[in-house]
Amino acid sequence: MTAMVASDYFAVFDVPPAFAQDPTELERRYLEMQTRVHPDRHAHQDAAQRRAAVEQAARINEAYRNLKDPLTRSTHLLALRGVDVLSAGSIPLPADFLFQQMSWHEDLEAARKAGDQDRLTRLAESLLAERERLVQALIRTLDEERDDNAAAQRVRQLMFLRRLIEQAQAAIEEWEFS
Amino acid sequence: MSLLQILEPGAATEEPVIRRLAVGIDLGTTHSLVATLDNGQVRVLLNDAGEALLPSVVGFQADGRAQVGRAAREAAIHNPGATFHSIKRFMGRGTADLAQAGPLPYQVVEGDGMIRFQTPRGPLSPVEISAEILKVLRVRAEAALGGPLHGAVITVPAYFDDGQRQATRDAARLAGIEVLRLLNEPTAAAVAYGLDKGSEGIFAIYDLGGGTFDLSILRLRQGVFEVLATAGNTALGGDDFDRRLADWFLAETDLALTPAAYSELLAHARRAKEALSTVEAVELAFDAGAGPRPACRITREQFATLTADLVQKTLQLTRRALRDAGFTPTEVDGVVLVGGASRMPQVRAAVAECFGKPPLIDLDPDQVVALGAAIQANVLAGNRDGEDWLLLDVIPLSLGIETMGGLVEKIIPRNSTLPIARAQDFTTFKDGQTAMGLHIVQGERDLAADCRSLARFELRGIPPLAAGAARIQVLFQVDADGLVSVSATEESTGTGAQVVVKPSYGLSDEDITRMLADSLAHAQDDARARILAEQKVEAQRLIEATRAALNADGAALLNDAEIAAMLQAVQHLEDSLAGSDGEAIGLAKSALDALTDPFAARRMDHNIRTALAGRRVQEIGG
Numbered sequence: 001m002t003a004m005v006a007s008d009y010f011a012v013f014d015v016p017p018a019f020a021q022d023p024t025e026l027e028r029r030y031l032e033m034q035t036r037v038h039p040d041r042h043a044h045q046d047a048a049q050r051r052a053a054v055e056q057a058a059r060i061n062e063a064y065r066n067l068k069d070p071l072t073r074s075t076h077l078l079a080l081r082g083v084d085v086l087s088a089g090s091i092p093l094p095a096d097f098l099f100q101q102m103s104w105h106e107d108l109e110a111a112r113k114a115g116d117q118d119r120l121t122r123l124a125e126s127l128l129a130e131r132e133r134l135v136q137a138l139i140r141t142l143d144e145e146r147d148d149n150a151a152a153q154r155v156r157q158l159m160f161l162r163r164l165i166e167q168a169q170a171a172i173e174e175w176e177f178s
Numbered sequence: 179m180s181l182l183q184i185l186e187p188g189a190a191t192e193e194p195v196i197r198r199l200a201v202g203i204d205l206g207t208t209h210s211l212v213a214t215l216d217n218g219q220v221r222v223l224l225n226d227a228g229e230a231l232l233p234s235v236v237g238f239q240a241d242g243r244a245q246v247g248r249a250a251r252e253a254a255i256h257n258p259g260a261t262f263h264s265i266k267r268f269m270g271r272g273t274a275d276l277a278q279a280g281p282l283p284y285q286v287v288e289g290d291g292m293i294r295f296q297t298p299r300g301p302l303s304p305v306e307i308s309a310e311i312l313k314v315l316r317v318r319a320e321a322a323l324g325g326p327l328h329g330a331v332i333t334v335p336a337y338f339d340d341g342q343r344q345a346t347r348d349a350a351r352l353a354g355i356e357v358l359r360l361l362n363e364p365t366a367a368a369v370a371y372g373l374d375k376g377s378e379g380i381f382a383i384y385d386l387g388g389g390t391f392d393l394s395i396l397r398l399r400q401g402v403f404e405v406l407a408t409a410g411n412t413a414l415g416g417d418d419f420d421r422r423l424a425d426w427f428l429a430e431t432d433l434a435l436t437p438a439a440y441s442e443l444l445a446h447a448r449r450a451k452e453a454l455s456t457v458e459a460v461e462l463a464f465d466a467g468a469g470p471r472p473a474c475r476i477t478r479e480q481f482a483t484l485t486a487d488l489v490q491k492t493l494q495l496t497r498r499a500l501r502d503a504g505f506t507p508t509e510v511d512g513v514v515l516v517g518g519a520s521r522m523p524q525v526r527a528a529v530a531e532c533f534g535k536p537p538l539i540d541l542d543p544d545q546v547v548a549l550g551a552a553i554q555a556n557v558l559a560g561n562r563d564g565e566d567w568l569l570l571d572v573i574p575l576s577l578g579i580e581t582m583g584g585l586v587e588k589i590i591p592r593n594s595t596l597p598i599a600r601a602q603d604f605t606t607f608k609d610g611q612t613a614m615g616l617h618i619v620q621g622e623r624d625l626a627a628d629c630r631s632l633a634r635f636e637l638r639g640i641p642p643l644a645a646g647a648a649r650i651q652v653l654f655q656v657d658a659d660g661l662v663s664v665s666a667t668e669e670s671t672g673t674g675a676q677v678v679v680k681p682s683y684g685l686s687d688e689d690i691t692r693m694l695a696d697s698l699a700h701a702q703d704d705a706r707a708r709i710l711a712e713q714k715v716e717a718q719r720l721i722e723a724t725r726a727a728l729n730a731d732g733a734a735l736l737n738d739a740e741i742a743a744m745l746q747a748v749q750h751l752e753d754s755l756a757g758s759d760g761e762a763i764g765l766a767k768s769a770l771d772a773l774t775d776p777f778a779a780r781r782m783d784h785n786i787r788t789a790l791a792g793r794r795v796q797e798i799g800g
Contacts, residue, residue, distance in 0.1 A: 028400075035402065037782060038570070040558060040569065041568070043359070043557075048720075048771060048774040048777070049782075054599075054655075054657055054658070055599065058598050058655070064595075
């Protein structure tokens, strides 16, 4: 079970350890492997085989979950290269990003208080666009320039963005359920 | 039987075909039914009177005998305190959950854990009451199919939490049914539709049953049914519409009713609701005994207004599931309606408006879940006469642990694909600390008190070390049925910490054993004989499976010493089978299990590598 932490998720699917991945191809490999090992495929076999199937299917799910999402994929890739994104926290983020982030927060709070659904939706959209821009930038820093420290900084920006996106979506939901 | 055989897609199987009798069971809030697949045809099994639907009503007579179905429903008026309707609502629930159920004519037994009701047979949990329904379906299936059941796929609302799933599984155990799989109702419905139509695309399954609402977003392609997101409410269903109508009637007529009379009024309300699906207006009347017989006329439109907020609640959850899956309503290729309550015209209209297309209603919404479950049961039993497909389901509610200050730390987020294994490290905060407690909860709220408590775990036997030095890795596992299990190891010394589980609403293994013994006519000796017989069959299966595995892959994956050790363990187990010492058989079996587990893991690894290698060859060739 300890091996789970250290495992190389790229190797699980036999794809090169790079940030840029073809989502269609990754998914195809995932489904193909799951089709073989899923416990339902071994339901009428003995207990040992069923337990092994559950373990393997869980491992494949975990690997796919991590590779599917750009944030976890980049964190994992950096971890494989020996860079811990969180401990890279001592490097300050660029001032303009911090400033931008503050203004998004203010925007979110104001829209939430006013119950302004359109404004929340617009904010969520611009956050998603910003995330896409960061992902494209990460392809360059991680795969082409291989500047891991700069990449770690961008990954941390992605983390901030994800939290903001979640908060914006929660605010939209909160409004819908009230 | 070559149990460890790895199945190659497309390879012809040359084993003699032994059909195992497998059924799909829809254990519903309002009614239950059983279906099977034979000769490639899926069909619902009928009772002697030619009826498919068994009302999920259980009544206990003064002598303790149980009546199930229509008979119990008809006798309810004379026996309201011991006739249980919609018992599914209480599966895996505690007394605190009763508040939202409205007035009930039952006597509740005070206590912790799962709720229990007073009956002429003594205090009974919803698990035991549900088992009565399952027993009737098992007898029906065995009579129709002419032999003992190999097993069943039992459906549950996708939104059922771990406690509710465990309760369903335990009810099946009490009814003597081997559960091949707990399958989510919407997934079962998709199987029934998908195979009929061979369709690919994004589907929404809108399932409004008697007591629960489920909305699942599924993708169907390449033979894989993938659940992308699911949302729902286990306390929202057709019953709420009945209650709305009954309460409206009481307000209009200024009547005050006893709980027994109220449940009778509910039955009238249900019939009025059903009638409104085909006619524009009905008269709801109630005989209150002395005096004039109050009656009120209600139109379809009035009924729609009365229940608009209930329908809106379902649409909010629909939008949440769509957002989780990353789709907009118009991107959905088809909407499948499931559950009797989805027949209401205001529901159909609201769904059509939300998705911008009329829903699919080709299959009977009362039967579609059982039909899908039967198709899956056939696959799981190993009767592979259909196409190969796979169901990938998700966990409906996030799994977390309570941390300092009563906050929840999420370990597994909702809508993660099953099965799941995730490890989390913990440490001690006092010098020499040898035990720690963990509270496992399920739900989306930030405070543990607002989530559903699944279990409290105590980890004991942690080696006494300085504060913060012990590293306890807790492994959370959720299997394909959505059932949660937890294990722990202390990593700095490698000792396994002992896990003591106290399920919040579930039944312990001792409870189940006691209930099984109670339900067997001749208690102890019979039970022991049955357990020994089952143990021998299990052991025999393990021996055969091990031999087959050794023949297939032993030479490639094991060294001579490993093979010798395994053969010796097989011999040892065979020797123990000659006697009738259950303990000796158990020990010999565990010894062999310990050897076959790593072998099985290696074989599975080998299988995956072969899959990748096969793909590479294909790529080069193609």
